[in-house]
Amino acid sequence: MxxxxxxxxxxxxxxxxxxxxxxxxxxxxxxxxxxxxxxxxxxxxxNKVRSLEFWIGEALARNSDVLVVAGALPSNQCRLAAAAAAKIGIDMLVLYAGDASAPLRGNALLTKRLGADIQMLGPVGEEERGRLARRTIAELEAAGRRPYLIGDxxxxxxxxxxxxxxxxxxxxxxxxxxxxxxxxxxxxxxxxxxxxxxxxxxxxxxxxxxxxxxxxxxxxxxxxxxxxxxxxxxxxxxxxxxxxxxxxxxxxxxxxxxxxxxxxxxxxxxxxxxxxxxxxxxxxxxxxxxxxxxxxxxxxxxxxxxxxxxxxxxxxxxxxxxxx
Ligand SMILES: Cc1ncc(COP(=O)(O)O)c(C=O)c1O
The missing domain is CATH 3.40.50.1100 (Rossmann fold)
Incomplete structure (x- = not known):
């Protein structure tokens, strides 16, 4: 199936x-x-690793060259997306809802350690975060990249x-x-x-x-x-x-x-x-x-x-x- x-x-x-x-x-x-x-x-x-198996499978099938994920600073999904990207060798952009001055701890610290590019969106809610993620995807496409937004x-x-x-x-x-x-x-x-x-x-x-x-x-x-x-x-x-x-x-x-x-x-x-x-x-x-x-x-x-x-x-x- x-x-x-x-x-x-x-x-x-x-x-x-x-x-x-x-x-x-x-x-x-x-x-x-x-x-x-x-x-x-x-x-x-x-749990997010099991989902990432299919998300990244889909991204690679589409020949994407950069993964994008958005989340809150404590997000496990962002950390594991960054880990999977490091493992397979693909660019990773993490959009964090949070203040640029916030110290990176726990999951966010690991995301950075895993080599992801990190952009801080400011203290935005879930809806605004989604809108900004879609805008980033459009900007990457306009710049000739083939981004894949993780999270379906x-x-x-x-x-x-x-x-x-x-x-x-x-x-x-x-x-x-x-x-x-x-x-x-x-x-x-x-x-x-x-x-x-x-x-x-x-x-x-x-x-x-x-x-x-x-x-x-x-x-x-x-x-x-x-x-x-x-x-x-x-x-x-x-x-x-x-x-x-x-x-x-x-x-x-x-x-x-x-x-x-x-x-x-x-x-x-x-x-x-x-x-x-x-x-x-x-x-x-x-x-x-x-x-x-x-x-x-x-x-x-x-x-x-x-x-x-x-x-x-x-x-x-x-x-x-x-x-x-
Ligand atoms: C450790 C952990 N458990 C459970 C969940 C909830 O999973 P779901 O979003 O699939 O309901 C999450 C989601 O972030 C998680 O990180």
Missing amino acids: LSAFPRIDLVGGPTALEPMHRISHVTGHPQLWIKRDDCMPLAFGG PVLGALGYVRAAQELSEQAQALNLDLRHIVLPGSMGVTEAGMIFGAAILELPWTFHLVSVEYDAPTLRRRLDDILGDLAGLVGRALPSGYLDRVRIDLGQLGEGYGTPTPASLQAAALFARHEALMLEQTYVAKTFAGLLKLAEEHIIPPNEAACILHTGGTPAIFEQNYSD
Whole structure:
């Protein structure tokens, strides 16, 4: 189904699927597993690497000679785009929403280290950032370059359509009857890809999207849009009723995107001390706090195996000075 789409290999093979024995002991849920998308060879890895396989595949198929990405300073996507560009040897322009005087830390510091050209757009919002990115693309074209703008959500979701198959094959090889998948609910790219992949394979997975950014109607709308476009792109309809398997969990949102909660800070400490897992606060720690709550409340019953997707974001930890 995906062979028609150009892709380059950046993930470097299946990421590990591991049991979390010590957390299982703490929670009383004996079957908690983790998919380690935080462990990839490319510059600390993370979910965006799977999308970049398709974005850069498309860029190379179009014979592009410069990649462009826009984001906020803590963006994992910008860091990983710069890493992929360094690895394959193509020019990279990163447009950061932020002040030129802002010190580069964490992800942004790594983006610079990876050799990307960096332009600071000033303190602009998401919409203005998109407009400026399109203007930059037009300027590059006018100067005779062949730019490719990274970030198309539908193409990016193909990475997680593949990941759903990868996870299902790993579970099968272990004789593991997975029933629940827990992952962050955010822009919808990772989520829609996994849901679509699982639906096409008719996997009996219930998805728990732990929202870290949006209210439920907004996240559903984002998912519906990407899923609809995905179905068009690959020429396969989403099996009817499959969306009933998608739960949106708003319980970890707290004061909103990027603001930790007592539960997310506790989760970061608990998973570090029991599983040596490193959780940043914007996406990952809230999602893991969600898993704890879902297990505690038996929304994920103890007799049904669950897997949480660790989406990475590790360098962000060094920008977040929250003590626990
Ligand atoms: C570490 C991490 N987890 C989760 C997400 C959310 O992924 P998506 O945008 O596909 O919803 C992001 C997005 O930036 C991320 O960097």
